[in-house]
Amino acid sequence: MVQVNMQSNILGANELLARKNRSLFGGNKVLALNLMSSPGSGKTTILERTIETLGDKLKIGVIEGDLYTDQDAQRIEKKGVRVVQINTEGTCHLDAGMVGKAYDTLADAELDLVFIENVGNLVCPAEFDLGEDFRVVVISITEGNDKVLKYPLIFREAKVVLVNKIDLIDYTDFSMDRFMHDLKQVNPSAQVFKVSGRTGEGINNWSEFLLREVRDKQSN
Amino acid sequence: MHELSIIQSVVDTVRDSALQNGIMRVNKVKLVIGKLTMALPDSLQFAFEAVIIDEMFKNAVLEIEERDITCECSNCRHRFQVDDSYRFICPNCGHDRVDIVGGRELYIDYFEGDEDIDGTS
Numbered sequence: 001m002v003q004v005n006m007q008s009n010i011l012g013a014n015e016l017l018a019r020k021n022r023s024l025f026g027g028n029k030v031l032a033l034n035l036m037s038s039p040g041s042g043k044t045t046i047l048e049r050t051i052e053t054l055g056d057k058l059k060i061g062v063i064e065g066d067l068y069t070d071q072d073a074q075r076i077e078k079k080g081v082r083v084v085q086i087n088t089e090g091t092c093h094l095d096a097g098m099v100g101k102a103y104d105t106l107a108d109a110e111l112d113l114v115f116i117e118n119v120g121n122l123v124c125p126a127e128f129d130l131g132e133d134f135r136v137v138v139i140s141i142t143e144g145n146d147k148v149l150k151y152p153l154i155f156r157e158a159k160v161v162l163v164n165k166i167d168l169i170d171y172t173d174f175s176m177d178r179f180m181h182d183l184k185q186v187n188p189s190a191q192v193f194k195v196s197g198r199t200g201e202g203i204n205n206w207s208e209f210l211l212r213e214v215r216d217k218q219s220n
Numbered sequence: 221m222h223e224l225s226i227i228q229s230v231v232d233t234v235r236d237s238a239l240q241n242g243i244m245r246v247n248k249v250k251l252v253i254g255k256l257t258m259a260l261p262d263s264l265q266f267a268f269e270a271v272i273i274d275e276m277f278k279n280a281v282l283e284i285e286e287r288d289i290t291c292e293c294s295n296c297r298h299r300f301q302v303d304d305s306y307r308f309i310c311p312n313c314g315h316d317r318v319d320i321v322g323g324r325e326l327y328i329d330y331f332e333g334d335e336d337i338d339g340t341s
Contacts, residue, residue: 001247001332001333001334002241002243002332002333002334002335003330003331003332004237004238004241004243004330004331004332004333005329005330006233006234006237006327006328006329006330006331007327007328007329008233008327008328009326009327010226010229010230010233010251010326010327010328011226011229011326013229091222091225092222093222123222123258124222124258126258127222127257127258127259127326128222148306149304149305149306151258152256152306153256153257153258154258156256156306156308156320182306184316185305185306185307185308185309186306186307186308187308188308188309188316188317189316189317
């Protein structure tokens with residue numbers, strides 16, 4: 001019997017590629033955001049509203065992760081920005097290799113801001129560094145206020161939490177106090193924006209924040 | 221279900237290392253998994269059985285050591301464990317800047333095997 005010590009990081013290959021992406025994003029001075037949520041929380045609608053608000057101020061690109069379809073990419077393309085579709089063919093998350101390849105096709109566009117829309121899932125994407133500057137988690141009112149403690153890793157790792165469908169709060173039992181209490185204990189420094197992709201509420205605040213983040217990165 | 225891609229990567233890594241070390245049959249693979257990772261031990265076990273199709277891993281067992289979530293306060297340096305309430309706030313001084321020092325492990329610790337297929341080595 002032979003024992004071979006490995007001490008080998010299982011996601012080591014991904015982390016290597018993520019570092020490569022991060023240095024590319026850094027070299028090109030493009031702010032890269034990893035947008036994560038459960039299916040149906042409104043990521044794509046928020047992107048549409050954000051592009052409408054910032055489209056004349058920033059050059060925006062979108063990397064769209066989806067299991068099989070390009071429906072979201074088509075919606076984004078109508079907003080007049082560059083889009084690359086990644087179909088993961090059943091894989092439940094994007095990885096750094098997929099994002100690196102997709103970004104290659106955008107590298108000539110001299111972007112200020114690139115959104116990476118992850119596959120709708122609060123579990124697996126949390127584990128995979130894509131080389132992004134920071135992570136944004138979207139949670140919608142209709143999902144309930146209990147998600148933070150059910151999926152702590154994704155909320156712990158987020159710099160920004162967008163609470164979407166805020167226009168529906170009076171029609172649900174969603175407790176904002178409970179949600180903020182849980183988030184405060186899992187991730188006290190998370191910045192929260194309450195938004196509605198449908199009515200546009202809160203999109204200006206979120207967009208202004210993004211604009212500052214892009215300018216910060218460009219001036220460094 | 222990213223457990224399947226995790227296990228696929230584990231099996232590929234161990235197979236490469238076994239071949240390099242002249243090991244023909246793997247008996248045990250030991251993983252260390254932190255409780256803050258979203259990898260579930262039961263799903264990893266299931267995936268391990270599902271992906272094994274070759275002779276090398278035919279009798280292999282998967283052992284998983286789970287590690288608790290441990291944080292260190294950046295203010296008072298107190299070390300503490302985080303339970304299922306996921307309270308990332310220092311119980312000693314109440315500071316909310318804490319570093320996670322354990323619980324995100326996701327690595328292959330070691331594997332064991334035999335150098336010939338009969339296991340007589």
